[in-house]
Amino acid sequence: MNPERRDRLRDAAIEVLAAAGGRGLTHRAVDAEAGVPAGTAKNYYPTREALLAGAAERCLERYHEARRAAAAPPGDREGLVALLRSLLADVAGPGRARLLAYLELQAEAARRPWLSTVLDPIAAADFAAFEAAQRAAGLPVTPERAAAVTLAMHAAIPHLLAGGPATLAAAGLDDLDAFVRGVLESAYPAG
Template sequence: MNPDRRDRLRDAAIEVLARDGGRGLTHRAVDRAAEVPSGTTKNYFPTRDAVLRAVAERCLEQYLALTEQLAAGPGPGDREALVTLFRSLLENVAGPGRSRLLAVLELQAEATRRPWLSGILDPMASGDFAGFELAQRAAGLPVTPQRAAVVTLALHAAVPHLLTDGPGTLAAAGLDDPDRFVRDLLDTVYPPDATA
């Protein structure tokens, strides 16, 4: 099978899942989104579970590519650089990462009924816990596993709000200003005048 066409179908399936949700993820919808002849998606991914697996694997590939790109950089050398990094990740949610993250949320819901999906998705969340802890250490913060986890959980909790909520909710959560949100989060977990 043609790997370029396979990736085109997987990318189209991400867009369909993000736009139409789990119920809208059909072989025909993916064919239309990928602009391929009817039946192409079914040839590559014969069942709905195969389509879901393909989407999950593609989301994981995109996540790993993003984390590899971030890891190739110098890393946040101080608190200000960490703010910049975390703010850029939050801004990515409503920007280029929007479809992938919406698809991941849909996949997480599907994983409650299809536990095998959790095995594909798990490296994304666990990777964030490890990577964000390393970033906090690189920034010189007095990291403990618990503090690092609180920061990661707060950033994860922000994602669905950034994807779905109106201005009132975003303002109530402090997410109407991602820079301030990150600064407040770090100041709460790592007060600037406190010692380790």
């Protein structure tokens, strides 16, 4: 198998999931998105389950790429605010397709538990990384506080992707800086 073509197909599967959802993920749609001859995706991923697994594995790889490209660990609370704000801003930017695909894959995993094993490392890594970032910022971290911050960040993602102005305003997501500061203040009151 050609690794470049495999990655092209998996990236195309992510784009299809982001644009058309789980029901739109077909071999034909992936071939069209990747700009390859009909039947190519089927040769690499013979079943829809294999195609889902390929997309999930690519989401995990792209997640790790984004993590490596992220800023250095924050040295203080303000550094942590900047880091978390930039992660949320990425949702509507370069990370949009990957995150939409990831949410579609999570919905599929609710019906196909085998897919959860492929996706689980992404969320698990987030909990560990966010806890480490909170420690690096000098906050009085407990597992419960760190998890609360991580869950708040995760909960913001679907709302940022949907972009409903009333929902964003109600959740405080229309001002990412204030949102992040509020989450941190809730978990780690200044004082």
